[in-house]
Structure formats: structure tokens, C-alpha cells
Amino acid sequence: MTNLVTLTRMRMRLAMRNKMFFFFSLIMPMVFFFLYSAVFAKSDPNIVAYLLGPVLGLNVMGSFWGLSAALVMFREQGILRRFHVSPVTEVDMLVSSILANYALTLPTVIVELLLARFLFHVPSLGNLFSVWLLVTIGVVSFGSLGLVIASVTNTMQETQVLNQLLWLPLIFLSGATIPFASLSTVVQKIALFLPATYLVHGLKNAIVEAASPGKLLVVIVSLSLWFVLTLFLSSQLFRWEPEAKIGRKAKLYVAATAIPFFLLGLWEAKNGRVIAEEKATIQRLDAADKGKEKSEQHPKPDSTKPDAPSQDHN
Amino acid sequence: MPEPVIRVENLSKRYGDVEAVRGVSFSVNEGEVFGLLGPNGAGKTSTIEILEGLRNADSGTAMVCGYDPATDSDALKHEIGAALQSTALPDKLRVMEALKLFSSFYKRHKQPEELLKRFGLEEKRNAFYSQLSGGQKQRLALAIALINDPKVIFLDEPTAGLDPQVRREIYDIIEELRHDRKTIVLTTHYIEEAERLCDRVAIVDHGKVIKEGTPSQLKQASGDKTRIEVRLTKPETDAALKCLEGVSDCRILNDVYVLHCARPPQAIVALVKYLETQNNELVGLEISTPSLEDVFIELTGRRLRD
Numbered sequence: 001m002t003n004l005v006t007l008t009r010m011r012m013r014l015a016m017r018n019k020m021f022f023f024f025s026l027i028m029p030m031v032f033f034f035l036y037s038a039v040f041a042k043s044d045p046n047i048v049a050y051l052l053g054p055v056l057g058l059n060v061m062g063s064f065w066g067l068s069a070a071l072v073m074f075r076e077q078g079i080l081r082r083f084h085v086s087p088v089t090e091v092d093m094l095v096s097s098i099l100a101n102y103a104l105t106l107p108t109v110i111v112e113l114l115l116a117r118f119l120f121h122v123p124s125l126g127n128l129f130s131v132w133l134l135v136t137i138g139v140v141s142f143g144s145l146g147l148v149i150a151s152v153t154n155t156m157q158e159t160q161v162l163n164q165l166l167w168l169p170l171i172f173l174s175g176a177t178i179p180f181a182s183l184s185t186v187v188q189k190i191a192l193f194l195p196a197t198y199l200v201h202g203l204k205n206a207i208v209e210a211a212s213p214g215k216l217l218v219v220i221v222s223l224s225l226w227f228v229l230t231l232f233l234s235s236q237l238f239r240w241e242p243e244a245k246i247g248r249k250a251k252l253y254v255a256a257t258a259i260p261f262f263l264l265g266l267w268e269a270k271n272g273r274v275i276a277e278e279k280a281t282i283q284r285l286d287a288a289d290k291g292k293e294k295s296e297q298h299p300k301p302d303s304t305k306p307d308a309p310s311q312d313h314n
Numbered sequence: 315m316p317e318p319v320i321r322v323e324n325l326s327k328r329y330g331d332v333e334a335v336r337g338v339s340f341s342v343n344e345g346e347v348f349g350l351l352g353p354n355g356a357g358k359t360s361t362i363e364i365l366e367g368l369r370n371a372d373s374g375t376a377m378v379c380g381y382d383p384a385t386d387s388d389a390l391k392h393e394i395g396a397a398l399q400s401t402a403l404p405d406k407l408r409v410m411e412a413l414k415l416f417s418s419f420y421k422r423h424k425q426p427e428e429l430l431k432r433f434g435l436e437e438k439r440n441a442f443y444s445q446l447s448g449g450q451k452q453r454l455a456l457a458i459a460l461i462n463d464p465k466v467i468f469l470d471e472p473t474a475g476l477d478p479q480v481r482r483e484i485y486d487i488i489e490e491l492r493h494d495r496k497t498i499v500l501t502t503h504y505i506e507e508a509e510r511l512c513d514r515v516a517i518v519d520h521g522k523v524i525k526e527g528t529p530s531q532l533k534q535a536s537g538d539k540t541r542i543e544v545r546l547t548k549p550e551t552d553a554a555l556k557c558l559e560g561v562s563d564c565r566i567l568n569d570v571y572v573l574h575c576a577r578p579p580q581a582i583v584a585l586v587k588y589l590e591t592q593n594n595e596l597v598g599l600e601i602s603t604p605s606l607e608d609v610f611i612e613l614t615g616r617r618l619r620d
Contacts, residue, residue, distance in 0.1 A: 002419075003418070006415055006418040013406075013411070081400070082398065084368055085366055085368060085396045087391040240368075
């Protein structure tokens with residue numbers, strides 16, 4: 001336990017001394033936040049609330065990128081080898097990197113939520129406990145995916161190629177960048193096999209619909225199972241030595257990480273719940289938007305009263 | 315007779331088609347500095363890594379501080395310290411932070427302050443690892459190896475790649491550890507290092523221990539003969555030079571004729587006279603006292619650095 005605490009502190013300290021960390025973990029998420037809120041949502045509080053899920057989703061998903069690169073760099077430079085000769089275990093190394101990443105991601109998420117609430121006047125941040133739960137499970141599970149990537153790649157180049165190959169479908173198909181409802185039916189069905197789709201969908205539901213953890217049980221359980229599976233795989237495939245190369249067969253283990261979301265995707269494709277919910281949310285937003293336009297064109301005499309109920313609070 | 319701290323019997327390790335360690339056996343007593351001397355690729359690092367619990371042997375047995383490295387590596391790591399080859403620390407980790415970090419991993423540990431002072435790193439306590447010179451990095455590696463006050467210290471090529479002055483600094487530190495009666499196993503391909511630092515040396519080649527003993531025992535076993543290295547304008551046969559008065563052996567290594575002589579003055583006179591008769595001339599001549607290099611050449615027919 002002491003090893004875990006001291007290693008977590010070391011990882012946090014090292015990250016905070018790294019300029020790249022500040023760029024990818026603080027500046028980039030903020031750029032996305034303001035791009036989505038001020039440009040795409042035109043500062044409309046309802047749309048900012050709707051886009052907050054995808055913004056947080058991007059932030060959470062980015063975890064796998066940093067963790068995989070850091071672990072491969074540690075292995076290539078012989079740093080892991082130095083720790084190997086001390087009483088530090090594979091699990092200490094892996095869990096400490098996940099914990100440090102979580103502790104460093106959470107403040108950015110909190111800042112984004114506060115900015116949404118007080119700068120863009122989002123009327124409600126939904127069910128904050130559900131948001132916290134999804135962010136937590138999301139950061140640790142995507143972080144764990146990064147550790148599997150580090151374990152199945154032999155060089156930094158291979159790691160970056162695999163990261164790119166995973167990152168692009170995760171951000172473009174999950175609804176994090178392109179609204180899920182605007183994707184074609186075929187692409188939506190493909191997206192149902194991606195963990196990112198459920199994370200972004202869950203975050204949107206937690207914020208816009210104030211969904212309780214009970215209503216998000218499928219997302220929470222599937223992401224948790226995925227976390228356990230990816231962490232177990234990364235500990236089994238962990239290599240301390242730079243010269244210890246992984247065989248082609250072992251690389252196939254990475255396919256095992258797809259199992260939980262492959263099964264969930266099959267079930268969702270048949271059931272159509274996520275697609276229907278995404279459609280309903282968009283329709284509700286459109287209706288609210290039209291209502292707002294109408295009320296702006298024909299203002300009711302009592303609508304200017306400060307205590308008048310607003311549709312924005314739905 | 316006390317039980318050895320390290321006992322290795324018939325250890326073997328294979329990487330694919332390469333047999334890195336082939337039936338290595340030796341033992342190390344408490345307070346002894348034991349050297350594994352051999353060229354690169356001889357199997358020294360593989361042997362030492364098996365003893366540290368970093369790799370598993372394919373066959374054979376090893377016991378270090380009463381633990382089997384293959385099955386009790388967690389407990390063993392609390393008893394040993396190691397400075398490995400080609401390791402590093404994170405660039406942005408400060409010297410003092412590194413010592414504190416590693417001290418937190420052990421049940422028993424020394425004060426980081428004490429080690430900073432002992433290894434002359436006090437002024438660098440707040441420096442990042444990336445800001446240290448090669449010698450400072452190696453001193454830090456040694457300080458970390460001693461952080462848990464280990465019973466056995468493994469030093470894998472502790473001075474490889476360092477300049478002569480830094481190398482001498484590291485020798486002084488190892489000599490201090492020897493005075494403290496620490497058990498040390500070091501691997502090296504530097505003759506000077508093995509002769510100066512080791513109580514006993516095992517000469518390793520192609521994964522096997524080919525000779526073991528104290529440096530003086532090994533030199534005596536090879537005849538304790540002076541080595542004369544000569545370069546000639548025209549080639550000669552080793553058989554002809556071997557027949558000269560005072561010369562007991564002659565080998566040709568990279569165009570250099572290495573003569574092993576029990577009586578060097580007679581050998582030099584005989585050599586000069588012989589070369590005159592052959593219309594040949596000396597280009598260079600070097601005389602050296604017997605060293606472990608001679609033992610290695612005698613046993614393998616090669617130089618350590620070949």
C-alpha cells in the first residue's frame with residue numbers, strides 16, 4: 001500500500017513538471033470546452049448542457065493516450081527495470097499510474113462543470129453523483145486501456161500508431177464530436193460496439209436528464225467490467241525489460257478487451273435503447289429551441305417577470 | 315565454515331537459440347567482493363539477473379541470503395541492493411526525491427541525507443536526474459542500491475562507459491563498501507577493476523565459468539609470467555618465437571606477438587638476435603606484468619575486449 005501511495009505521488013509530481021501534460025490535460029480540454037460552449041452552442045445554456053457530456057467524454061477518453069505513452073517511455077528508457085529490482089510489483093506500477101491520472105484529470109472536469117454553471121449559466125448540471133461516477137469509471141477504464149496498449153506494443157512508434165487507430169473511431173463515432181443522432185443508422189450500429197459511445201451517452205443522460213446511477217446501471221456495470229478486464233490483461237502482459245518483446249499471439253489478447261462491449265453492442269443493436277434515447281434528447285432540444293424562438297418573436301406580457309418558469313430548466 | 319551468502323549450482327539460461335548461461339556454479343561468502351570477469355555476451359548479466367530474481371533460470375539452483383530468487387523474489391528484494399546496467403530514472407525526478415522514493419519501498423532503510431553526503435551528492439540534492447553527469451548518475455545509482463542497507467550488493471558493469479577519473483571515484487566507493495564488509499557481486503570486463511576490487515574472480519566465457527580463484531591465484535596458475543607484446547615489420551610464425559630462450563608461450567593477436575616469459579631479459583636479447591638473422595625489425599615492444607588478461611588469453615586464446 002505504501003508503494004502505491006509513494007508511486008502515485010511520484011507520477012503526479014512528474015506529470016506536473018511536464019509541459020506536454022499541461023497542454024494535453026489542461027489547455028486542450030479547455031480549448032474543447034470553449035469551442036463547444038461558445039462556438040458550437042453559441043452560449044445557449046441548454047445546448048451547453050447537452051454538449052457538456054461530449055466535452056467531459058473527450059477529457060475522460062484522453063486518459064488512455066497519456067498512460068500508454070508514459071508506460072512505454074518508462075520501459076524504453078530502462079526506468080521500469082530500475083523499479084523491478086526493488087520490492088515494487090506490476091500492480092503497484094499500473095494502479096499508481098491510473099490513480100495519478102485520475103487525481104490529475106478530476107480538477108479539469110470540476111473546472112469545466114463550474115465554468116458551465118457560472119460562466120455559461122447552465123441551469124442544472126443534472127445528477128452530479130452520476131456524473132462523478134461516470135467520470136471516475138471512465139478515467140480508470142480508459143486509462144487501463146492505455147496500459148493494455150503499452151503492454152502489447154514494443155516501441156513508442158507502435159504505441160502511437162495504435163493510439164491513433166483507436167482514438168479516431170472513439171471520438172468520431174461515439175457522439176463526442178459529431179452528434180450521435182446525426183450519424184447514419186449503419187454507423188450508429190457500429191458505434192454501439194464502442195465503450196466511448198456508452199460513456200458519452202451516459203454523461204449526457206446524467207447532465208441533461210439528471211439520470212440516477214440506477215438508470216445508468218448498464219453503462220456503469222459494462223465500463224466497470226471493462227476496467228477489471230483491461231487491468232487484469234495489462235498486469236498479465238506487463239513487461240519490465242525494454243528488450244522483452246511481445247509475441248504476435250499475445251497481441252491478440254487485446255481483442256479480449258472488446259468482449260464486454262461486443263456483447264453490449266449486440267444487445268443494444270437488437271434493443272435500440274441508446275439510439276432511441278439519443279433521438280428523443282435531440283427532439284426535446286429542438287422543441288425547446290423552437291419554443292424559445294417563438295417566444296422571442298411573440299413575447300408574452302408575463303414572460304419578462306423574474307419569477308416566470310423557464311423551459312431552460314428542463 | 316560459515317554458510318555462503320550466495321550459492322549457485324549448475325545454472326542455465328537460454329534465449330531462443332542462444333544459450334547465455336551454461337551450467338554456471340560458484341559461491342560467495344559474507345563480506346567478500348566477488349567478480350564475474352568476461353567479455354560482453356559472456357553470460358555475466360544473465361547470471362546476475364537470475365540471482366536478483368529478475369529472470370528465471372531454465373535449470374540449476376541458486377540461493378541468495380537464504381532465499382531462492384525464483385520463488386522468493388519479493389522477500390529477497392528487501393535483502394539485496396543493485397545497480398543495473400542500462401537503467402535510468404525519470405528525467406524530472408530530483409536526486410533527493412529519488413532517494414526518498416526508493417527508501418519508502420523497503421522495510422529497513424538508511425537515511426537519504428546520510429547517503430547524499432556519503433556519495434557527494436549534497437549539492438545536487440534538488441537537481442533533476444536529467445541534469446546529472448554520467449558519474450553523478452552512477453553515484454546516485456549506487457546510493458539507491460544501498461538505501462535498504464542490503465546484505466548483498468549486485469553491481470552490473472558499474473563503471474562501463476565512464477571516463478577514467480569517474481571510474482576511479484567509483485572504485486573508491488566500492489573499496490569503502492569492502493571495508494564495511496559488504497558482500498558484493500560485480501560483473502566487469504575491465505581487468506583493472508577485477509584485480510583492484512575483487513577478493514575472488516570467476517572468469518566467464520560463452521556462458522561458462524572457465525576459471526575461479528583470487529586474482530593472485532589465477533595469475534600464479536597461468537605461470538605468473540611477464541607479457542611482452544611486440545610488433546614486427548615482417549610476419550613471423552608463433553612457433554619460431556616460442557622456441558626462443560626465456561619464452562614459454564607465444565600467441566598472435568591482431569598482428570601483435572604476445573610472448574609469455576619466465577625470464578624477460580633473456581627473452582628480449584634472444585628475440586633481437588633472432589630478428590637480425592631473419593632480416594626483420596621491431597616496430598614496437600611493450601612489457602607488462604602478469605594480469606588477469608593473460609589468464610584470459612591463455613584460457614580462451616582471445617583478449618577480453620575482442
